[in-house]
Amino acid sequence: MNAKSIDGSSDRAAARAAAAIRHYLALDFEDGDPCMIRMALGTVARARGMTALAREVGVKRGALYRALSETGKSDFSTIMKVLMIGVQVGLYPVEVEFRPR
Secondary structure: OOOOOOOOOOHHHHHHHHHHHHHHHHHHEEEEEEHHHHHHHHHHHHOHHHHHOOOHOOHHHHHHHOOOOOOOOOOOOOOOOOOOOOOOOOOOOOOOEEEEE
């Protein structure tokens, strides 16, 4: 039996969940604390399923758990692999007042 309902409610639930994840991660990225970002990614990874995510990004599950823990020392490449699965990362200029010397 297909998990999708006739009225599309599972699609709406998935869209709401994806929006909630984007919002959650955006708040941590705005704060800019690397530890909080890593922990937020860990929370999202565990919610999605760490084993499947580890397989997708090509990292052992245990290594991914450690990398995304509060005390983890993750490589930048590991973080980027996790981010590229279902999240689009963008860089935007910050409004800074330009003062010529």
